[in-house]
Amino acid sequence: MAFDTSKLGTRELDVTYCTVEGVDLKLDLYYPTAGGPWSDGPWPALIWVHGGAWTEGDKAPLPVNAAAAGFLMASVNYRLYPAYRFPAMIQDLKCAIRYLRAHAAAYNLDPACISLVGHSAGGHLVALAGMAEESAGWDVGPYRDQSSRVQAVVAMSAPADLTARYPDWAEAIKIAVFGPEGLDGASPIRHAHADAPPFLIVHGAADPLIPVAQAHLLHDTLRAAGVPSELLIVESAGHGFEPVGGTPAPPMEQVLAGMLTFLTGIVNPPVQE
Numbered sequence: 001m002a003f004d005t006s007k008l009g010t011r012e013l014d015v016t017y018c019t020v021e022g023v024d025l026k027l028d029l030y031y032p033t034a035g036g037p038w039s040d041g042p043w044p045a046l047i048w049v050h051g052g053a054w055t056e057g058d059k060a061p062l063p064v065n066a067a068a069a070g071f072l073m074a075s076v077n078y079r080l081y082p083a084y085r086f087p088a089m090i091q092d093l094k095c096a097i098r099y100l101r102a103h104a105a106a107y108n109l110d111p112a113c114i115s116l117v118g119h120s121a122g123g124h125l126v127a128l129a130g131m132a133e134e135s136a137g138w139d140v141g142p143y144r145d146q147s148s149r150v151q152a153v154v155a156m157s158a159p160a161d162l163t164a165r166y167p168d169w170a171e172a173i174k175i176a177v178f179g180p181e182g183l184d185g186a187s188p189i190r191h192a193h194a195d196a197p198p199f200l201i202v203h204g205a206a207d208p209l210i211p212v213a214q215a216h217l218l219h220d221t222l223r224a225a226g227v228p229s230e231l232l233i234v235e236s237a238g239h240g241f242e243p244v245g246g247t248p249a250p251p252m253e254q255v256l257a258g259m260l261t262f263l264t265g266i267v268n269p270p271v272q273e
Contacts, residue, residue, distance in 0.1 A: 002105065002106075003041070003105065003106060003107065003108035005034075005040075007031045008031055008032065008033055008034050008040075009031060009032070009033040009034070009067070010031055011028060011029060011030045011031070012028065012029040012031070013028045013029075014026045014028065015027050015028070015029060017076070017095065017096045017099040017100075018092065018095040018096070018099060018141050018142060018143075020079070020088075020091075020092070020095075020141060023079065025076075025077060025078065025079070025092055025095070025096070026059065026076075026077050027059065027074045027075060027076040027077065027096060027099075028059050028061070028074070028075045029072065029073070029074055029107065030061060030066070030067045030072070030073040030074075030075075031067060031072060032067045032068070032069075032070050032071065032072060033067065033068065037069070037070040037264065038070045038110075040108075041108040041109070041110075042104070042108050042109055042110040043070060043071060043072045043108060043109050043110060043113075044070070044071055044072070044109070044110055044113035044114070044115065044151075044263075044267040045071065045072045045073070045074060045100055045107075045109045045110070045113065045114045045115070046062070046066050046071040046072070046073045046074070046114075046115050046116075046117060046263065047073075047074045047075075047076060047093075047096060047097065047100070047114065047115070047116050047117070047126075047150075048061070048062040048066075048073060048074070048075045048076070048117050048118070048122075049076060049078070049093060049116065049117070049118035049119075049122035049123075049125050049126050050075070050077075050118075050119070050121075050122050051118070051119045051120030051121045051122045051123065051157070052080070052120070052121055052122075053120070053121050053170070053173050053177075054080060054081050054086070054089055054121045054173070054177045055080055055081045055082070055173060055177070056080060057080075057121075057122075058077065059075040059076055059077045060075060061073070061075060062075065062117060063256065064256040064257070064259065064260060066260065069260045069264065070264075071115075071260075071263070072107060072108070072109045074096065074100060076092070076093065076096045077092075078092035078093055078096075078125070079092055081173075081176060081177045082176070085176075085177055085178070085179070086177050086178045086179075086182060086186055087137075087138050087186070089121075089125055090125055090128055090129060090132070090138045090186075091138050091139075091140050091141065093116075093125050093126070093129050094129055094138055094139050094148035095140075095141045095142065095143065095148075097114060097116075097129070097146075097147075097148040097149075097150060098139070098142070098143035098144070098146040098147070098148050099142075099143055099146075100114060101114070101143070101146040101147065102143045102145075102146050110267075111146075112151070113151055113267040114150045114151060115150060115151055115152040115153070115154070115263050115266070115267065116129060116130060116150050116152070116153045116154070117153075117154040117156070117259065117263075118154070118155060118156065118158070119156040119157055119158075119240075120156070120157045120158065120209075120210070120239065120240075122156075123155040123156045123157055123158025123159075124155075124158050124159050124160075124162075124188065126153050126154070126155055126158075127153060127155040127158050127160065127188035127199070127218065128186065128188045128191065129148065129150065129153075130150055130153035130155075130188075130196060130197050130199065131188055131191035131192055131193065131196045132191045133191070133193070134148075136191065149197075150197055151197050151198075151266060151267060152197050152198050152199075152200075152262070152263055152266040152267070153197055153198070153199045153200070154199075154200045154201075154202065154259050154262065154263065155188075155199060155200075155201050155202070155218065156201075156202045156203070157202070157203055157204065157207060157209075157210055157239050157240070157241075158188070158201070158203075158210065158214065158215070158218065159187075159210050159214055160187065160188050160189050160214045160215070160217050160218035160221070161187045161188075161189050161214065161217055162174060162178060162183040162184070162186055162187045163183045163184055163187060164211075164214065166209070166210070166211075167208070167209060170209060188218060189217060189218060189221040192221045192222055192224075192225040192227065193225055193227075194225055194226040194227065196222065196225065196227045197227075197266075198227065198228040198229070198230075198262075198266055199218070199219075199222055199227065199228070199229045199230070200229075200230045200232065200258075200259060200262045200263075201215050201218055201219050201229065201230065201231045201232065202215075202232045202234065202255060202259070203215035203231075203232075203233055203234070204233075204234050204237030204238050204239060204240075204241050204244070204248070205233050205234060205235045205236065205237060206236060206237060206238050206244035206245060207237070207238055207239045208238060208239065208244075209239040210239060212233060215231060215233065216231070219231040230262065232250075232255065232258065234248050234249065234250065234252075234255060235248065235249045236248050236249060241255070
């Protein structure tokens with residue numbers, strides 16, 4: 001199916017990407033305008049994964065204009081606790097990746113250039129999806145002829161080791177969602193390997209929920225495995241990068257611009273004549 005050019009610069013809401021046990025899983029698409037870094041395409045795709053402690057949240061646009069930078073952006077919903085427990089969440093994200101690849105022509109996207117960006121619980125899921133191979137058993141559902149591998153990951157305020165101790169209320173949610181027996185296997189650091197995609201890890205230095213040590217642990221684990229990893233610690237910033245004891249540095253607009261620079265450098269847009 002050829003791409004409908006009338007969609008340039010528009011958005012397409014509530015697209016069903018997978019159906020699980022009668023539940024339609026939805027994503028929103030934001031199309032680039034014509035004449036961007038990749039001209040009229042095919043475009044690199046950026047999947048945004050919301051946070052919410054695996055229990056709440058809803059798809060919404062990433063707080064940066066990825067479409068203006070030339071990316072086709074998909075914002076995804078996934079199944080949440082208490083209706084569902086892990087691994088439902090990671091299965092859904094991997095299904096969304098496979099769905100986009102299966103519909104690359106219709107969406108005018110480059111199936112070899114799919115990146116993930118997530119915050120908090122979403123940061124955990126994108127880190128896990130970026131590293132976990134098919135042998136983890138989380139590629140279930142339709143489009144199994146497509147790969148769920150991605151080319152780059154931006155993990156923001158992400159827990160890397162679920163066996164670590166977190167604040168009491170977070171501990172309770174963590175145990176409920178993953179079960180005591182599932183914490184280790186659901187920890188992104190347990191899946192690091194040399195063929196994982198490049199990572200950008202962003203974390204607030206004053207995060208009271210996910211200690212900044214988790215960002216350092218993820219970065220060090222990736223580097224030890226031979227994976228390219230960049231670490232950006234935002235000083236005087238909390239879990240959502242809100243000010244804590246001062247003015248966040250670098251400012252969030254600079255962080256988001258740097259994120260797009262990181263992703264653009266990996267997917268490598270063609271040189272315009």
